[in-house]
Amino acid sequence: MEYEAGDYRKLAVKQFPARSIRETAEGKYWKQFKAPVFAKQFGPVTNVDFCQEYPYNFAVTASTRVIVYDGLTRQVRRTFSRFKDVAYSGCFRQDGKLLVAGGQNGIVQVFDANSRSVLRQLKGHQRPVHVARFAPDKTHVLSGSDDVTLRWWDISAGKQLLRLTGHEDYVRAAAVSPSSSDTWASGGYDHTVKLWDVRSGKASMSCDHGAPVEDLAFFASGGLLVTAGGTNLCIWDLLSGGKLLRRLSNFQKTVTCVKLSPYAGPDSAAAPRMLAGSLDGHVKIFELDDFKVTHASKYPAPVTGLGLSADCSLLAVGMADGMLSVRKHAKPKVVQQGGAAAAQRRRRAPRLTAANFRFFLRGRNAKAGSGDVVVAARRRVHLAPYDRALRAFRYRDALDSALSTQRADVIHSLLDELAARGGLHSALAGRDAASLLPLLRHLSKHITDPRHSASLAGVAARVLDLYAPVVHTDERVDAALAQLRDALRQEVALQESLLRLAGCLEPLLAAALLSGASVA
Numbered sequence: 001m002e003y004e005a006g007d008y009r010k011l012a013v014k015q016f017p018a019r020s021i022r023e024t025a026e027g028k029y030w031k032q033f034k035a036p037v038f039a040k041q042f043g044p045v046t047n048v049d050f051c052q053e054y055p056y057n058f059a060v061t062a063s064t065r066v067i068v069y070d071g072l073t074r075q076v077r078r079t080f081s082r083f084k085d086v087a088y089s090g091c092f093r094q095d096g097k098l099l100v101a102g103g104q105n106g107i108v109q110v111f112d113a114n115s116r117s118v119l120r121q122l123k124g125h126q127r128p129v130h131v132a133r134f135a136p137d138k139t140h141v142l143s144g145s146d147d148v149t150l151r152w153w154d155i156s157a158g159k160q161l162l163r164l165t166g167h168e169d170y171v172r173a174a175a176v177s178p179s180s181s182d183t184w185a186s187g188g189y190d191h192t193v194k195l196w197d198v199r200s201g202k203a204s205m206s207c208d209h210g211a212p213v214e215d216l217a218f219f220a221s222g223g224l225l226v227t228a229g230g231t232n233l234c235i236w237d238l239l240s241g242g243k244l245l246r247r248l249s250n251f252q253k254t255v256t257c258v259k260l261s262p263y264a265g266p267d268s269a270a271a272p273r274m275l276a277g278s279l280d281g282h283v284k285i286f287e288l289d290d291f292k293v294t295h296a297s298k299y300p301a302p303v304t305g306l307g308l309s310a311d312c313s314l315l316a317v318g319m320a321d322g323m324l325s326v327r328k329h330a331k332p333k334v335v336q337q338g339g340a341a342a343a344q345r346r347r348r349a350p351r352l353t354a355a356n357f358r359f360f361l362r363g364r365n366a367k368a369g370s371g372d373v374v375v376a377a378r379r380r381v382h383l384a385p386y387d388r389a390l391r392a393f394r395y396r397d398a399l400d401s402a403l404s405t406q407r408a409d410v411i412h413s414l415l416d417e418l419a420a421r422g423g424l425h426s427a428l429a430g431r432d433a434a435s436l437l438p439l440l441r442h443l444s445k446h447i448t449d450p451r452h453s454a455s456l457a458g459v460a461a462r463v464l465d466l467y468a469p470v471v472h473t474d475e476r477v478d479a480a481l482a483q484l485r486d487a488l489r490q491e492v493a494l495q496e497s498l499l500r501l502a503g504c505l506e507p508l509l510a511a512a513l514l515s516g517a518s519v520a
Contacts, residue, residue, distance in 0.1 A: 008383075008391045010383065010384075010387050011384075011387055011390065011410075011413055011417055012413065013410055013413045014409055014412060014416075015409070016409060017451070024294075025266040026285075026294040026295055027295055028266070029265060029266040029295075030285060030295040030297070032329055032330055032331070033315045033327035033328065033329050034327060034328065034329075035327065035328055036325050036326065036327045037074045037325075037326045038323055038324065038325055039069075039076075039324045039326070040322055040323060040324075041062035041063065041065075041067070041318070041324055042062055042063035042064070042065060043062045043063030043064075043086070043322055044062060044063075044304055044318075044319070044320045044321070045060055045061070045062045045304055045305045045318025045319060045320075045322065045323075045324055046062065046088055046089070046304060046305060047059075047060070047061040047088065047089050047090060047091070047305050047318075048060055048061075048257075048305040048306055048307035048317070048318050048324075049061075049090060050092075050307045050310065050314070050316075051071070051092040051096040052092070052094050052095075052096070052310055053094075053095060053096045054071075054311075055070065055071040055072045056071035056309040056310055056313070056314065057070055057071045057077060057096065058307055058309070058314070058316055059090040059092060059099060060090070060305075060316070060318060060324055061088060061089060061090040061101065062318070062322060063086060063322075064081060064083045064084075064086055064087055065079055065080065065081045066083075066087055066090030066099065066111075067079050067080075068080070068099070068113065069326070071313075071314060074314070074326050074328070078113070078114075078116055079116075080101070082109070082111075082116075082118055083103050083104075083109075084103070084104075084105050085103060085104035085105050086103065086104040086128075087101050087102070087103050088101065088102040088103060088104070088130045089101060089102050089130060089131045089132050089133075091132065091134065092113065092134075093134040093138055094134065094138065095138065097112070097113055097114070098110055098112065098113055098119070098134070098138075099111045099112075099113045100132045100133070100134060101132060102129025102130060102131065102132045102143060102145075103128065103129060104128045105128070106123070106124075106125035106128060106129055106145060106147070107121050107122065107123055107125075108120075108121075108123075108129055108132050108141065108143045108153065109121055109122070110122070110141070120155050120158045121158075122141065122153045122155070122158065124160045125143065125145040125147055125149070126145070126147040127145050127146035127147040128145065128146045129143050129144070129145045129146075130145070130146065130170070130171070130172050131143065131144040131172060131173055132144075133174055133175065133176065135176060135181060136176060136181040137181060139154065139156050140152060140153060140155065140161075140198075141153040141155055142174055144171030144172065144174050144186055144188075145170075145171060146170040146171070148165070148167045148169060148170065148171060148188070149163055149164060149165050149171070150163075150164040150167075150171055150174065150184075150196070151163055151164070163201075164186075164196055164201060166203045166206075167186070167188040167190050168188075168190040168192075169188050169189035169212075170189040171187070172187060172188060172189060172212070172213060172214060173186065173187035173188075173213055173216045173227075173228075174186045174187075174216075175216055175217055175218055176218070178218055178219075178220055178221070178222045179221065179222025179223070180222065182197055182198050182199050183195065183196070183198075183222075184198060185218065185225055186216075187209065187213030187214075187215070187216045187227055187229070188213055189212040190212075191208055191209050191212060191213065191229070192206055192208055192209065192213070193206070193207045193213060193216060193225070193227050193236070195238065195242075205241070205242045206242070207227075207234075207236055207242040207244070209227050209229050209230075209232075209234055210229075210232065210234075211230025211231075211232065212229050212230065213227050213228070213229040214228050214229050214254065214255060214257070215227075215228045215229075215255075215256065215257045215258050216228065216258070217258050217259060217260050218260075219260060219272075219288075220262055222238075223237065223239045224236065224237060224238065224245070226258055226260070226274065227258075228255040228256070228257065228258040228276060229254070229255065230254060230255070231252065231253065231254065231255065232247050232248060232249050232251075232255065233247070233248040233258060233274075233276055233286075234247050234248075235248070250276075250286075250293055251276070251280055251282065251284070252280040253278050253279035253280040253302070254278060254279045255276055255277070255278045256278060256302075256303060256304050256305070257276065257277045257303065257304070257306050258274065258275070258276045258277075259274070259275045259306060260272060260273075260274050260275075261273050261274075261275065261308050261312060263312050263333040263335070264285070264308065264312050264333075265287075265294075271287065271288065271289075272288050273285050273286065273287065273288070273294075274286040275306060275308060277303030277306045277317065278302075278303060279302040279303070279304075280302070281298055281299045281300065281301060281302055281303060282296055282297065282298055282299070282303070283297045283299065283303055283306060283317060284297075299317060299319060300319070301319035301320050301321040302319060302320040303317055303318070303319055303320075304318055304319060304320050305318035306318065309332075310335050311332040311333045311334070311335045312329060312332060312333045313328060313329050313332030313333075314327070314328055314329075315327045315329070384401070385401035385404075386398045386399075386401035386402045386405075386410070390414075395418055395421075395423035395424075395426050395427040396426065396427050396430070396431075398414060398418070398427065399414060399427040399428075400435060400438075403438040403439060403442060404438075408442075408446050408449070408452060411442060412446075412451075412455060412456075415455055415456075415459055416455060419455075419458075424462065428459070428462055428463060428466055429466055431467075433474040433476055433477050436467065436477060437476055437477065439463065440480035440481065440483075440484060441480060441483075443456055443459065443463070443484055444480065444483045444484045444487050445487075447460060447484070447487060447488065447491075448487055448488075448491040460484065
């Protein structure tokens with residue numbers, strides 16, 4: 001394109017490579033769980049369970065209490081403290097009306113979630129009960145104990161129906177299959193995972209996890225099962241007779257809890273996610289196609305329990321020091337409720353046609369994706385203040401305007417343009433203390449940045465040559481120059497240490513190459 005004599009080309013701002021990896025949509029989604037509420041419990045948090053009904057209240061089991069928090073306010077709503085010793089595995093029934101919990105004394109208790117009254121005390125276990133779950137039919141409970149047995153209870157009659165034996169050590173995990181309410185999986189400290197049919201009372205399958213099993217969960221299809229224990233997560237294909245599909249070793253310490261959510265993740269990549277917490281203080285999120293970690297969060301203490309609400313609006317994490325962290329997402333998911341009544345309550349979005357003015361505003365506020373091609377509309381060229389000063393050959397004003405933006409890329413591009421025009425000296429000279437300070441602060445901040453150090457070093461040398469005669473005439477300028485000196489000293493010391501390190505590594509690498517060549 002040819003320019004006429006009167007045309008002015010705007011300053012081309014240089015594009016520098018990013019100093020950090022660009023944030024992905026997945027990372028942005030999980031970082032939007034903000035405004036954490038921290039609540040100190042009476043002991044280590046051993047279990048977190050969310051109710052499946054709105055407003056998604058959640059039960060936290062710690063020490064001798066099961067505390068129910070409100071899903072809207074994240075404040076304590078009920079406290080169940082009718083335990084003679086430590087309580088375990090406080091869980092809601094699907095409708096949120098009842099709550100079941102085990103205990104150190106071996107008694108399984110069923111509570112009314114509203115009145116806190118004890119409805120049933122199921123006695124039969126001889127040792128502590130660490131896991132208790134409601135069946136989908138709402139009238140049965142499965143419990144697992146340190147007496148190496150599982151028991152199937154009828155809560156209507158308050159009696160035991162089955163005693164499931166097969167584990168050789170403590171039973172610590174249990175879950176029901178989404179595809180069959182009669183199929184249950186259990187895990188224990190004997191390293192095994194067993195699949196039970198409560199109709200026959202027998203184990204139909206057994207898998208060796210390779211470490212004490214702390215938790216397990218079914219995939220939504222019911223054909224896959226994930227178990228947590230040791231430093232591994234294991235994915236089992238139950239339809240293939242318990243075949244091990246994948247062993248995930250993404251943790252440094254014992255994995256204590258695992259959850260599956262069908263809705264978690266950004267809207268652009270909506271798919272089920274798996275969440276796992278470990279004693280190393282990490283909560284990691286896995287996608288279920290290749291089972292890769294898409295996000296990780298670090299907590300200040302070992303993670304012993306976690307839960308995610310059905311609409312993915314609340315993420316609750318319990319820790320070994322008794323701290324509970326509850327984070328809230330700004331955009332909860334829309335959970336489709338079943339039933340004809342619920343279908344009638346769902347509003348149908350009106351169809352947008354040309355009869356509505358909003359039809360012609362579609363896409364105005366949409367943001368382009370990373371792979372989209374943006375076609376710029378022809379608009380009137382608006383010049384920035386530093387461009388207007390450059391066009392008028394007011395180089396000093398142009399530099400002042402660029403410094404006021406506090407954008408390193410703009411300032412760097414303008415300095416290069418001034419050097420190319422031969423106007424750098426006039427832009428730097430003749431400044432008082434007030435106009436010199438922004439330039440000195442910029443030099444101190446960015447002169448050690450490898451992207452800018454080459455050009456800023458020359459600018460700094462010119463500034464020192466120009467203003468050396470007036471040093472010690474203004475305290476603010478002296479302080480800025482001292483800050484520039486300290487920054488350069490630190491950078492020189494860093495470079496010297498890196499050179500010494502390179503000198504130490506060079507003979508080691510050379511020896512390694514020689515040994516490898518001799519072996520070959």
